[in-house]
Amino acid sequence: MGVAAAQVLAVDLGTSGMKAALVAADGTVTGWAERAVPLRLLPGGGAEQDPLAWWDALGQVTADLGRAHPEQMLAVTAVCASTQGEGTIAVDADGEPLTACISWLDMRGAPHLRRQFGGFPAYQGISVRRIVRWLRLTGGMPSVTGKDPAAHMLLVRDEMPAVYERTASFLNVLDWINLKLTGRTVATVDSILTSWVTDNRRPGEIRYAPALVADCGIDRDKLPPIVACTEVIGTLVPAAAAHLGLPESVRVVAGAIDNTAAAIGAGTTGDNEPHLYLGTSSWIAAHVRRKKTDVGAGIAAVPCAIPDRYLMTALQATAGANLTWLRDKVVEYDDLLLGAGHVTRDEGTIFDAFDTIIPTVPPGANGVLYTPWLYGERAPVDDPHLRAAFLNISLDTNRSDLLRAVFEGVALNTRWLARAVDRFLGAPVTSMAITGGGALSDSWCQIFADVLGMQIRRDAQPLAVNARGAGWIGAVGTGMLSFADIPDLIRNDRVFEPTAEHRATYDEIFDVYQDLHKRLAPVYRRLHHR
Template identity: 50%
Template sequence: MSIVSGPLAWAATDRTDEGRTGAMIAQSGEFVLAVDLGTSGCKCALVAPDGTVNSWAFRPVALHIVDQLGAEQDPEDWWNALVGAAREALSALPAQARVIAVCCSSQGECTVAVDKSGKPLHRAMLWLDMRGAQQIRRRAGSGLLSIAGYEPLRLMRWIHRTGGAPALSGKDPAAHMAFIQETRPEIYEKTYKFLNALDYLNLRLTGRFVATVDSILTSWVTDNRDIANVHYDPKLIRQSGIDADKFPEIVRCTDLLGPLTPEAAQQLGLPQSTPVVAGAVDNSAAALGAGTIVDGETHIYIGTSSWIGAHVPFKKTDLSAQIASVPCALDGRYLATALQSSAGSNLSYLSNKLLFPDDEFGTPQPADFYAVVERIVASSPPGACGLLYTPWIFGERSPVDDSSLRAGLLNLSLHHSRADLIRAVLEGIALNTRWMLSPFIRFLGHPIKQVTLVGGGATSDAWCQIFADVLGVPVRQLVSSIQVNTIGAAFIGHVGLGKMKYNDLTTITRIRRTYTPDPATRNLYDERFEEFQLAYKRLAPFYKRINSKESRPS
């Protein structure tokens, strides 16, 4: 039986094709074993070339919060979750069918140092981890002259060549590696390669130390000006302060890495000859799984974190709003992305810490918590009776990069109900997305006519309508929203094997429903958005002051 939990798993089974579940039987006899390693856990699925999911399974992975600012996971837990979910998905492989490849997608901006044998030297630092903020700030800026905390020449070099720059909040591999180098020198000396989460999975599958063009991005050491020739830049490596030989070989997302290792084949129960395609990080995979491959077509992912993404033909950076177009899985295109630190993690916190805490009181948490949320939120009107929620539960990335921000409930009164609280959380995340959307539209250079909402949160009818009303544009809900990263990884696998082309996605993407904005509710949310922005202006200095003691690790 599948283990389904966490913010990415909105419901125990995905609603697909109006009644069919995750046990759909595909017509094709050839499947890619697609892997999606998210923060909450690992999903695996057998996916046909037309995107049909034959079977899928999920295993959770524990998250460890360390020193107030650190967020870690054990790479061995990643692998065990992959093996467990894969074996369950493979148990439903139809007779006469076969797995033609394995291809992974994963959470990005993670860092794990491994030795020459591939053994992890520490728990992985996740995209939430801010312990390297001090180290990266020192490397980003020095002297009297700075631009937004960066030394101008270094900033110009980063933006001109990579399309972005290290996050001063510390939430990317550039900061993680600097933190390890300065505070864990014994680990740094033993490090053979620094790997992202995707790179580590590929190492376990094939024995190769490689990074994809998108997984290496936030190490900020690659020249991305020619999208067909992403390569390491010696000046950027020197600027990083990290030894050049500690970075892995770069490959394209559709490259074949080779067959499974004997150990991986044995644990997965697949032939050793099964090829492994390099894959992509989650935002690249989601853009493909959403079917948004035409320039400017926009998707919004709602999982543990959230982002807005669209493929574009140009390399560009908006430093003020933390938006950039960067290398991705789609040939000849960049992916414009704006990242929101916390989305579904707010709901996970609400469930695990407040409503149904797993503590000494033994409060039972319902297995269908998110289905319960769907029912409860319907009893609260739009606007949550004046309750406003700011979803910055672990800092924010875009449109402001501020690690001191925190979540909060504003205007709470005795008359507010549990339904108001839950609706306020859903609305707060949507309002924060609207905050990101304005600079994103300017970045694209044209209005957005509609968005495709994907991820676990997109399986909620109520949340899809909230997004439509808050953003003021139609919102498309996919048939398999919760499996979008897995499906995207499968598409990369099929393209890598030559079984399909990316242009095929425009005809095989299946839409379950389109939600249109309600004019009356839209007016209400316009006012709500002004209050949300005012809350940021008033609270940002307060959070900066009260959390200044968190600017350095304990």
């Protein structure tokens, strides 16, 4: 038996679970383990998680990997994390958490944001002068919903003044994991982004912008130093080494926020090479050479893991969430799906069940259309009032028609988004990688190819994209490979080509889809202001 290749312990911390994997430099994911982590929803729009529960879960999943793959665990030379973004944890001078993690779902900071950044003239309560400055320096602006660190920190300052006084640093989720691993307090170029205090005009020199820091309402010394995603920030402190069952000599690479890591894990590290991530939400992302913002379409290019590039990201608010809704609210867990038995919560099983049904319904879902705006939309229009709808249902419509309509509706919305991406990139996209849990569905991948009219290349391990991305960032940081090597390492298990005879059908449906948005958007605004 040969010696195992050098491994990166890749940490993948999402909102619902802590995952860890063993990833080799060639992208091979040897092992995988997961533990659920709880989310607390609070009155007034609060959402929190216990960072110590993350740490406990990381110890458990690492122990699982050690039992299942002892040789590969002995070959671990680096640790690198990919985490959920936009969370905020206040820590004291000893690095101990003073608050729970204020989640990216938490909206309690919204009124504090408006008070801090208001002015005349204003857009959604935020000074237009400040918005222009943010766009020029950072490429974006704080979410008026209060769902990012810019608002979270103000919430702590205004509603927890004693905690604020004791706070040595405000950390994002990734930053806190790195603190526990190394004892070092840092932020990465992407984890600091949504504090909206950085000058991002030179991708290799992301730094704090004095004017933005002075205006943010938070003491400068509470903001951590900024490092590149590929920087080796130290080795494991003794407590972390014991917790993970690894030597103290193991190096820690700074890592990245989830969408940054997914862009690496998808293998799309070349310029203008997009990937479609299909999860609860979805996005189209591509690395680009220059900072740019399309305000109208809600698309921006922001700092990322590749030091001399930006990551263009166009976010669709809900994608796989539409299937979860259909399963839980229409099909129902204890209902029979065409004799297939119970529809489980396992992603592979649910897509197997759906894939038996989708091909039995013709393109166009027998005339039924679905708009997938369950929770508003982010791009190519930013409209929180949009909502989902089935249209053109008749007495002949059955559940299978509704299912295909949902799959097609998400793809039609992605086509709408893809047109804005084409304009942003300056050329039409003709081939796109697809990854994330939704890519497990053969039927959905083919629908995307048909609706978008382009080749769709499926990641052979779509559920591992974030862990693989963290593994590759760790491998680059420790000198095992370069970002330029990665496209040749990605493995696709299938390429879906568009079906020519379906093109006319989807072109016509897409025209109707766009018209539906124009006609329904005013209706939803009225319904939300009753």
